[in-house]
Amino acid sequence: MTPALQIDGLSKAFPAGRGLFRAARAQVQALHPISLSVQPGETLGIVGESGCGKTTLARMLVGLLKPSTGTILIEGKPFDTRDRRISSQQIQYVFQDPISSLNPRKTIRQTMETPLRVLFGMDQAARRARIDEVFEAVNLRPEFLDRYPHEFSGGQAQRIGIARALLARPKIIVLDEPVSALDVSVQAQVLNLLADLKAEYGLTYLFISHDLAVVEAVSDRVAVLYFGAVVELGPAEAIFARPTHPYTRLLAQSAPAPGRPLLRRDPAPAELPDPLHPPLGCAFAARCPKVTQICRQSAPALRATGETQLAACHHPDGLGDQA
Amino acid sequence: MRRAGPFLALVFRNRLAGFGAVVLAVIVILCLITPLLPLLPPNVTDTPNKFLRPLSEGHLLGTDHLGRDILSRLLWGTRLSLAVGFAAALVAAGFGTLIGVTAGYFGGRTDNVLMRLIDMIMAFPYILLALAIVAALGPGMLNALIAVAAVNVPFFARNIRGLSAGLAAREFIDAARLSGQGHTRIILTELLPNVLPVITVAVSTTIGWMVLETAGLSFLGLGSQPPQADLGSMLGEARAAFLTAPHVMVVPGLTIFLIVMSINLLGDGLRDALDPRLRSGALARPAPVTLIRRDGPAPVAEHPEAALEIQALSTRFEVGARVYKAVSDVSLTLGRGECLGLIGESGSGKSVTALSVTGLVASPPGVITKGAVRLSGTDLLSLPYRDLRDLRGRRIAYIFQDPLSTLHPLYRVGEQMVEAIRVHRKMPLAEARAQCIALLRTVRIPNPESRFDAYPHEMSGGMRQRIGIAMALVNDPEVIIADEPTTALDVTVQAQVLALLDELRRDRGLSILFITHDFGVVGQICDRVAVMYAGRIVEEGPTAQVLAAPAHPYTSRLIASLPAPGAGKRRLVSIPGLPPAVDRLPPGCAFAPRCHRAQQDCSAGDIALTHQGKRALRCLHPEATA
Known part of the structure; x- marks a missing residue:
């Protein structure tokens, strides 16, 4: 079976100490070359502490950062972020801080409409229908659409973040610490919602977290990162047992x-x-x-x-x- | 657009700003209707009638050295000066914002090049640069406008650049990029709306300055050219006859003063009204101790042998008409050498409880309305401020979540520890230093001698928290209040810090009030635990008992929703709904709307905390415990 996502030798080095006219003096290897593959419908947990390179990996996977080396294949085809219309249907990103990922000066509807209008050129009726659809999928009331981000609790804002990721009907979602900013009682709600959505839409998840217990509860396989490299990879139950x-x-x-x-x-x-x-x-x-x-x-x-x-x-x- | 009524009320709450607004409004209206007023032509000379005094026949404000009507010239001149000042502010803001937003958004080399250019402009003395520009372009009002705008571009560019750089790093900008928007579109639709309030404030506070600068150039003869009047040229022309006919100079001088003053007063008012921190009342300087407004006498001590006894403590926040009951009737007893866990989710009131102990809740808006806090029997809330201050840090010390925000960034950690000792005790510097280094060794900081001279930012999060713990220990306190001390740390570091705290407590007989949201942490370090929900204690008891057999449905659900390591992939137990807002608490049990065991009587009225042996519970229909 063709993996949903395959990365080969993906690495990222950041220049350090670059000045106006000077070239970089040194490089910081945020992520050493890593290779992973994720099967369709699988949840790959990526766990590691601060500084392990997990967010760098996530940002490269969605095209927010350019890899220094390596390739990303999605369903066997090279991942090209130049055409966001296609790439947004392949892979989507859910941010760590749900409130900060929403523009404070825009209503939720304005934020949600942007990708539909810019990428897919949908007319107003089509946009409205699609937004209502995803809002229902994440159990949010439609009247929330006309409010501003500061009016929401962390758990509600993260549902909105998930709804936004679903808009383009992606196959893969990269979840970067999606519950670490949430209270325990709300955390479980969001994790269960993610499980339901995965079953309903046949999604593939990359679930990134520092919390081993959370990763274990949601993942099929787990990659453990330390200092920019995968140190252990295997089925979730084996890794923990x-x-x-x-x-x-x-x-x-x-x-x-x-x-x-x-x-x-x-x-x-x-x-x-x-x-x-x-x-x-x-x-x-x-x-x-x-x-x-x-x-x-x-x-x-x-x-x-x-x-x-x-x-x-x-x-x-x-x-x-x-x- | 956005609720103009309350906004204006906010501006006018500042009386000086209101005064400025009225004065400015009068001046602006006069300028606007100048062409309609029955004025003498401003530029027609009438030399025989020169230097007429004010209130002369036909000339309300007198005439100048060429016999021109001052009132007419003043109104036309003010009109011109204001228009030029306003235009210059807009032009400067426009270019400054363009440069600032571009530099802040793109960062890196773009930022570097643009900002160095701005630095070059700023390297010239201000007025000299304006003079040079006018000299190059030639005198005239338009060129004066260009010069004044140009020298003010850096002010806007630097302000907006800092703000934009902060915003550009926020996740919503990444989200906008992922939604397919180009750079221009992101800058215009995502970034700009967020910097607009700042631009508005900056413009409103600089127009006065611009009017003044334009007047300065005209005064030097580089701005408006005769016979055209503006405030600066009127001043300049009147200079020669200052002693014989002072009114010719005083009138435009006074007008400039009125304009600039009213604009600045109004600008300050606008800034205060637009600043979100001020709107929430946070800019008001908090009192050194929380306001205490108890309606009855302090309760009598029940456990004088305890290290710390909190009795029926109630703390609320009064913001406008709203009252947030953050802590309601909380009673806790911390025995000597005991570690008591206070657990709750965000907004449950656990941190406010901790801060209320030594009156550290900011007032306004915080008020302690009830209860007592007894340290070895003495009520802290009845102490005079001097005694309370002496006690803070000496007998009760705090450890906070992020020591980076509690340590001063500009002082070496050692200096701060030494200061903490010497505030309370006279001690030679060398001795204090030796004591601090010994403490650093106790909290297992490698190379304590060299770390003593390090700055907070030079250390990792785990090391900083060890410093935080050492700081709390410097005066050998009886009670330590640790507010989420390991929440910001990585798990492997957290395990080390918890082990350290546990060891210190056993070695030194410390009593610790340990505040956390994490049942895992409570289970590892606390002897007893109290669970808080919506400002109240809902359950209390020995940790092992509460964890094994939680009686309150909230506690049991919270423990069940915790993903436990080693349990494999599964569906988690979740609690539906959200915690209530503490300004709109439902009657009865605050958890009832989310509770799976709730019945009608749960929402009927207050439910008392009932004690049974070592455990206490606030619930009518508890979990069946075997």
């Missing part, structure tokens, strides 16, 4: 949950390496309990650590360790 990368394990153990004891030992300071002077070997080496000489000298490649799991580690926890 049997993490093979020490970072995934740390992440899983750190997630606070009722009835779970605090991590007693205080591991090495949880600092990321300096992006201007990245380490030679594994980026996690300084924090890793299993670190050896080779970890500091060469960066490990992503390789199979189980039947379905991959990890970028010189000393992965094999399936045998669990017994």
